[in-house]
Amino acid sequence: xxxxxxxxANRGEIAVRVVKAAKALGIHTIQxxxxxxTEMLAVKLADEAICVGPAQSKDSYLxxxxxxxxxxxxxxxxxxxxxxxxxxxxAFARAVEEAGLIFxxxxxxxxxxxxxxxxxxxxxxxxxxxxxxGSDGRIDVSEALTVAEKIGYPVMIKAAAGGGGRGIRIAxxxxxxxxxxxxxxAEAEAAFGxxxxxxERAILSPRHIEVQILGDGETAVHxxxxxxxLQRRRQKxxxxxxxxxxxxxxxxxxxxxxxxxxKAVNYRGAxxxxxxxxxxxxxxxxxxxxxxxxxEHPVTEMVTGVDLVAEMIKVCGGAxxxxxxxxxxxxxxxxxxxxxxxxxFLNFMPWPGVVSTLKEPTGDGVRFDHFLSEGYxxxxxxxxxxxxxxxxxxxxxxxxxxxxxxxxxxxxxxTKTTAPLHLALASDPEVRKGxxxxxxxxxxxEAGNLSATKGDAA
Amino acid sequence: MSDIQSPLPGTFxxxxxxxxxxxxxxxxxxxxxxxxxxxxxxxxxxxxxxxxAGTFKGYNVDDATPVTAGxxxxxxx
Numbered sequence: 001x002x003x004x005x006x007x008x009a010n011r012g013e014i015a016v017r018v019v020k021a022a023k024a025l026g027i028h029t030i031q032x033x034x035x036x037x038t039e040m041l042a043v044k045l046a047d048e049a050i051c052v053g054p055a056q057s058k059d060s061y062l063x064x065x066x067x068x069x070x071x072x073x074x075x076x077x078x079x080x081x082x083x084x085x086x087x088x089x090x091a092f093a094r095a096v097e098e099a100g101l102i103f104x105x106x107x108x109x110x111x112x113x114x115x116x117x118x119x120x121x122x123x124x125x126x127x128x129x130x131x132x133x134g135s136d137g138r139i140d141v142s143e144a145l146t147v148a149e150k151i152g153y154p155v156m157i158k159a160a161a162g163g164g165g166r167g168i169r170i171a172x173x174x175x176x177x178x179x180x181x182x183x184x185x186a187e188a189e190a191a192f193g194x195x196x197x198x199x200e201r202a203i204l205s206p207r208h209i210e211v212q213i214l215g216d217g218e219t220a221v222h223x224x225x226x227x228x229x230l231q232r233r234r235q236k237x238x239x240x241x242x243x244x245x246x247x248x249x250x251x252x253x254x255x256x257x258x259x260x261x262x263k264a265v266n267y268r269g270a271x272x273x274x275x276x277x278x279x280x281x282x283x284x285x286x287x288x289x290x291x292x293x294x295x296e297h298p299v300t301e302m303v304t305g306v307d308l309v310a311e312m313i314k315v316c317g318g319a320x321x322x323x324x325x326x327x328x329x330x331x332x333x334x335x336x337x338x339x340x341x342x343x344x345f346l347n348f349m350p351w352p353g354v355v356s357t358l359k360e361p362t363g364d365g366v367r368f369d370h371f372l373s374e375g376y377x378x379x380x381x382x383x384x385x386x387x388x389x390x391x392x393x394x395x396x397x398x399x400x401x402x403x404x405x406x407x408x409x410x411x412x413x414x415t416k417t418t419a420p421l422h423l424a425l426a427s428d429p430e431v432r433k434g435x436x437x438x439x440x441x442x443x444x445x446e447a448g449n450l451s452a453t454k455g456d457a458a
Numbered sequence: 459m460s461d462i463q464s465p466l467p468g469t470f471x472x473x474x475x476x477x478x479x480x481x482x483x484x485x486x487x488x489x490x491x492x493x494x495x496x497x498x499x500x501x502x503x504x505x506x507x508x509x510x511a512g513t514f515k516g517y518n519v520d521d522a523t524p525v526t527a528g529x530x531x532x533x534x535x
Contacts, residue, residue: 036524055524056469341500350500352467380468381524384500 003027003078003102003317007071008042009052010082011061013371013387014293015042018080021309023047030074032067034060036379041371050074055381061085064092068099078102078317084383087292088115104316105269106215106291113265114289124286127264129257132276132285134200141181144199148177151201157181159188160196170202205437206276208236209243209284211258212300214308215267216315221325222255222262223304226296230425230441232348237418237441238425239336241299244396244434245279254284259325261289270297270312279437295338295388298369302334302392333396335403337425339370340384343416344450352380353415361406365392368410378415386417396434400426424450460510461518461530468499470506470531472521480521482514482532494532497525506531 005028008018019029019042031046036055043049050070053060060066062085071079079096081087087105094108105111114120121131133151135143138160148155148171157169157180169184171177181197189195208231212223227243228236246254258273272290277283297308306328315321342348355376360368370387372378378386389406393399404426407419425431428449430440444450464470472480472495481494488494488508495506495517512534519525 056522350466350502350504352500380466380499382500 002319003104003313005030005074005076005078006104006313007067007074007076007079007101008032008046008082009061009067009071009079010085010087011037011040011042011371011382012385013369014082014295015040016045016371017309017369018042018082018313019046021307022080022313025310025313027313030071030076032061032070034381036381039376040379041373041376048074055379057085057382064089064095067092068095071096071101072099076101078104078313080104080313081292083292083294088290090115102316104313106265106267106271110265110267111291114291117288120289121286123265124261127257127261129261129273129286130284132200132203132287135198138196138198140195140197141185144181144197145174145177147199148174151199153177154202154204155199156202157184158198158200159184159192159194160198161188161192161194170204203276203278203285205439206278207243207245207437208274209246209254209277210272210274210294211255212294212297212308213258213262213267213271213273214306214311214315214321215262215269215271216319216321217266217268219321220259220262220267221321221323221328222259223300223306223308223328224330225251225254226299228296229436229438230431231438232441232445236296237338238422239296239299240396240399241303241334242330243277244333245277247282250282250284257284257286261286269316270308295385296336298367298388298390299334299336302365302367302390303330303332304328305331332392332394333399334390334392335396335399336388336390337403337407337422338388338418339386339412339422340418341378341386341415342384342418344418344421348418349416350380350384351416352378352384354378355412356414357411358413359409359411361389361410363402363406363409365402366390366406367392368406372412386412386415389422397432400432421450459515460512460534462494462506462508462532462534464497464525464527464529464531465506466497466499466504467527468497468504468525470519470521470523470525470529471496471498472517480517484514484516486514488512488514488534508534510534 007030029046031049086092090108090112093103096103135147169180185195207229228239230238275284367390391402515533
């Protein structure tokens with residue numbers, strides 16, 4: 001039953017990570033690639049590679065029939081979806097299962113259930129995991145006032161039928177809710193033909209904290225938490241393990257809640273439960289579960305020594321978890337920064353250059369996960385993530401110092417990267433103190449804290 | 459006669475969205491700064507504008523096609 005021939009249906013740095021982990025387990029690796037990705041590092045490292053379609057993702061990395069066909073023709077017995085692309089598609093997981101292959105992740109049913117906001121919230125509540133206090137399903141305008149009184153202001157008003165940010169309003173008190181709820185209802189009716197509302201407590205300026213879990217379908221463990229509050233346009237840019245803002249008791253309760261939910265859904269593979277943390281109230285609320293490996297998984301690996309990618313491959317091949325909760329120990333502090341091919345001084349304009357020189361950051365406690373090589377033309381067709389610089393040290397303060405050293409010793413010529421942003425952040429007093437939240441970075445950028453001189457001096 | 463070149467590598471689009479007509483049709487007047495297309499680069503859309511005036515002759519590459527930086531996207535008369 002153990003996986004012998006693993007097909008990697010992804011690209012970029014995570015494909016490199018999966019290929020290396022699988023090869024270390026003695027597994028034959030088959031790397032999928034688009035026509036634009038023939039030169040990528042994972043193609044060179046894998047035992048074999050196969051083209052799955054044209055440059056555009058919808059024709060290649062998102063093309064389920066093409067990927068299944070390629071996996072079958074190369075005699076793969078399992079498919080690793082990485083993150084993004086098809087990693088959280090129940091249709092893909094189901095197609096893989098139906099083709100008689102192993103999907104390296106949870107079952108299609110679990111992906112479907114946890115990918116549905118309402119079903120995920122219900123599963124969380126049933127497992128005793130705190131969720132943001134809100135209305136029980138859809139309500140009308142008059143009920144909104146009663147519910148708001150119960151859950152406490154400020155409240156967020158959403159269209160019950162909506163998705164994304166449409167129709168979301170925040171009311172700070174009853175008077176505002178009386179004005180805003182009818183507006184939200186009218187807008188919901190116009191947009192979705194359904195005026196049903198949903199309200200929940202608005203957590204202003206929360207921190208983003210998440211818990212890494214591993215499950216084998218029978219039991220589950222956690223590998224502690226990460227804090228990812230530094231975000232721009234809802235994209236994480238800087239991630240840490242652990243979250244220094246938590247006291248031990250809160251951390252213990254948070255991690256225990258994540259394990260309870262993972263066990264309740266018989267979770268298999270690596271997964272992450274995301275929470276909002278209200279620092280003033282010392283309360284955490286489950287918001288969603290990501291049923292895949294995440295970009296920021298290395299910070300957890302650095303502090304626990306657990307190889308999350310290897311473990312997910314093993315448990316999905318049918319093995320039991322190779323560790324118990326007691327065996328997972330945490331030491332020191334780790335930080336990851338995302339290096340993107342963007343010009344941080346020009347409103348993060350994409351910059352898909354040719355890598356002319358590459359000097360990797362090295363040293364004790366420094367890790368660089370990437371897919372670059374000298375002479376490599378960064379393709380313009382995919383997202384801008386080039387790699388991640390990860391550091392591990394005894395304390396958070398020492399980790400930030402190490403991050404600065406690593407970024408200053410690194411050289412990536414021929415393209416712009418977001419390294420100057422991370423150097424500026426590392427020298428910011430608030431970042432040094434760990435005093436930030438999810439709404440912190442954008443105003444900081446708008447206030448001009450990242451200027452050419454500061455970036456150079458940092 | 460002059461060329462409008464792609465400022466960046468990426469995917470070139472003739473239209474603001476799939477349901478809408480192209481930015482320019484043959485025979486249209488083009489002023490400096492007029493948008494003639496979009497380049498999708500790393501999931502970001504960047505406007506392609508004319509840096510000289512003229513009459514639109516036509517697109518040189520198909521809609522939704524990968525292009526390199528400097529590729530001729532359209533011609534003006």
